[in-house]
Amino acid sequence: MTPLERRYRLLLRAYPPAYRAAHGTELVGVLLDCAAPDRTTPELREAAGLLTGGLRERVRHAAGGSAWRDGLHLGATAVMAMQLAAMLPYAGSLPLWGVLSALALLAVVRGRVRLALPFVLLTGAKAVAIASGQQLVDMTMLPVYPGFLTPRPMFVASAPATVAVGYGLVCCCLLALSAGEAPRTRSWWWWAAVPFLAWAGPQWMAAETPIPISLSRMALEVAVLGLAVWAARVAGDPRWALAAALYLLVVSDQLGEHFAVLTRQHLAYWGLLALLTALAAFVPHGGRRRVLLD
Amino acid sequence: MFCGMPRGTDEVSEPMYYVLTALLDGPLHGHAIMKIVGELSDGRVKPSVGTLYGILERLGDRGLVTVDREEKVNGRDRRYFRISDSGQSAVEAEARRMHEAAALVMKRTSFA
Numbered sequence: 001m002t003p004l005e006r007r008y009r010l011l012l013r014a015y016p017p018a019y020r021a022a023h024g025t026e027l028v029g030v031l032l033d034c035a036a037p038d039r040t041t042p043e044l045r046e047a048a049g050l051l052t053g054g055l056r057e058r059v060r061h062a063a064g065g066s067a068w069r070d071g072l073h074l075g076a077t078a079v080m081a082m083q084l085a086a087m088l089p090y091a092g093s094l095p096l097w098g099v100l101s102a103l104a105l106l107a108v109v110r111g112r113v114r115l116a117l118p119f120v121l122l123t124g125a126k127a128v129a130i131a132s133g134q135q136l137v138d139m140t141m142l143p144v145y146p147g148f149l150t151p152r153p154m155f156v157a158s159a160p161a162t163v164a165v166g167y168g169l170v171c172c173c174l175l176a177l178s179a180g181e182a183p184r185t186r187s188w189w190w191w192a193a194v195p196f197l198a199w200a201g202p203q204w205m206a207a208e209t210p211i212p213i214s215l216s217r218m219a220l221e222v223a224v225l226g227l228a229v230w231a232a233r234v235a236g237d238p239r240w241a242l243a244a245a246l247y248l249l250v251v252s253d254q255l256g257e258h259f260a261v262l263t264r265q266h267l268a269y270w271g272l273l274a275l276l277t278a279l280a281a282f283v284p285h286g287g288r289r290r291v292l293l294d
Numbered sequence: 295m296f297c298g299m300p301r302g303t304d305e306v307s308e309p310m311y312y313v314l315t316a317l318l319d320g321p322l323h324g325h326a327i328m329k330i331v332g333e334l335s336d337g338r339v340k341p342s343v344g345t346l347y348g349i350l351e352r353l354g355d356r357g358l359v360t361v362d363r364e365e366k367v368n369g370r371d372r373r374y375f376r377i378s379d380s381g382q383s384a385v386e387a388e389a390r391r392m393h394e395a396a397a398l399v400m401k402r403t404s405f406a
Contacts, residue, residue, distance in 0.1 A: 023347070027368030030324045031343050049342025051357070056348050 003031060003040045015052025016061050028202075056234055063235035065184070069176075069243030073113070073183040076173035078247045079166060080105045080120070081190050085197035088125070090154045092147035094140065097126050105194075109186045110148035113177045118200075120174060124167030132160035133241055150200035157210040162257045166250045173246070196220040205265050210258050213269050225276035233283040248277045306388055307351070308342045310349050314358065314385040317377035321362035327375065348374055358384055 001009075008031045012024050031046060040250035042050075062070075084101045091098030104119035124138075129136035131143060143153035155163060177183055202215045255262060255270055309331070312371040316322060316330040324346060332340050341349065358381030362374040377385070 023371070023373075026371040026373060027343060027347060029372070030328070034328065034343065035324045043342075046342045046344070050342030051344070053344025053348045057351065060351065225397065247389075 002032075004035060007042050007049070007080045008032070008046075011042060011050040011141060012054070014051045015057050019057050019061070020026045024184045043256075045056070058279065059234045061230045062231070067237055068242060069180070069183060069241040071239035072173045072246070073108070073111075073177055074186070074239065074243035075246030076113075076170050076177070077105070077108050077186055077190055078243060079170050079250050080108055080116075081193050082197055082247075082250065083123070083127070083166060083170070086154075087127070088194060088198040089146035089149040090095040090144045093144050094126075096138065097119055097123055105190070108174070109188070109190055111183045111185045113183060116177065117171065119176045120167060120170050124164070124171065127155070127167065128160045128164045131158050131163045132156040149195070149198045152200065157258070158254070162253055165253045169246065169250060193220060193224070205263065209266075210261060211254060212265065213268070218272075219268055222272060222276065225273060225280065229276055229283060231278045232280045236284040238281065238284055241277065241284075245282050248273055306384065307349075309339055309345065310353060311382065311385065312339050313346070313349055314377055314381055317359060317375060318382065319387070321367075321374040321376040323372040323374050353381065355393075357381075365375055 005028060008028050009024070012020055012027065016023070027050075031042075034046070035043070048233035080101075084105050085195060086096065087098050087101045100119050101123045105117050107113070107119065126136050128244060130142065143156060145153050179275055187214050194218045197220065199216045200212065200214050203212065204218075205212045225244055228244050232238070232240045251273060252270065255266055312331040312334055313327060315334060316327050319330075322330065324343070327350075328341065328343070328346055331346075350359060354361075354375075357378055359375050360378050362376035365372045365374070
């Protein structure tokens with residue numbers, strides 16, 4: 001294998017594994033046919049084409065099957081990543097509940113929604129109990145102080161009803177998904193999102209605000225929703241908008257609880273998420289682009 | 295291969311138009327399509343390999359092209375793509391539309 005072929009094969013990793021297995025050799029053959037005989041590094045144009053082509057192919061493959069079921073599953077996965085992130089800084093004090101929350105996310109990522117449901121119910125009930133200052137299943141010292149990632153005690157500014165809405169929404173999604181074909185497995189990258197959602201830094205809001213949103217969380221959410229808009233445009237499919245709307249619903253509920261004390265930064269943050277969600281909903285219905293308008 | 299895949303958007307971009315036009319003369323493999331698209335457009339449209347195969351997949355999803363046959367040449371896999379009846383109708387409709395649009399300008403200018 002020549003260095004050029006090896007580098008093209010490396011770039012082909014942007015494509016889904018199934019596509020690579022079926023057509024990877026063919027694409028490499030055409031790339032080598034197009035390359036100058038003495039060339040050892042890929043042309044920039046070809047490298048960019050492979051990266052964008054691979055991402056488009058991933059979106060094309062992801063857009064198969066029922067859009068509403070997949071959208072529900074994707075939205076539930078995102079909300080559960082946020083719920084695990086809310087638990088993560090306190091895992092030292094609540095190891096059992098941290099593990100159960102992680103198992104719930106693991107089951108959902110692997111498409112095992114029926115298995116995830118009892119874990120979500122248990123962790124949800126415990127989270128609501130902590131938010132309301134009650135004891136459930138085991139004795140918990142309240143308030144629960146963090147071990148890392150954030151300085152704030154657990155659910156210090158969250159009403160039990162707000163916590164219940166998030167877990168209730170996930171339960172409804174999982175119940176709806178438990179009938180019929182099992183959802184597909186999702187990317188392991190969802191685990192990488194959890195520490196970014198849990199980390200309270202870098203701070204950009206006043207420390208005294210009851211619901212500070214960190215820059216790491218906002219940057220991740222904006223990046224993921226931006227990808228959702230792009231995927232919705234490429235595939236012309238509503239599943240990403242449905243998932244984004246579910247996530248936005250939970251964030252809106254969390255912010256709405258403190259509506260009277262929200263700052264302009266909070267409103268800008270919410271507005272950005274809402275704008276990206278609306279774009280994901282409307283771009284699949286964008287006008288037809290014709291040759292003359294290119 | 296294309297069965298069961300989503301339709302995607304129904305836009306016909308300029309590279310798609312040239313790919314469909316190249317296939318009007320008969321089934322072609324990827325490298326040949328690239329060369330003919332370059333010739334037809336006087337080198338103006340030169341899709342990268344990743345872009346070309348993305349276009350072929352999308353045209354396949356919409357039923358405008360199909361895989362005619364697969365071969366192995368010098369140890370390399372090759373798919374030959376063929377334009378379908380609906381692909382031929384689509385490219386003809388697009389050509390007719392552009393012709394009519396061009397005529398609007400030509401009959402009002404020195405082209406007439």
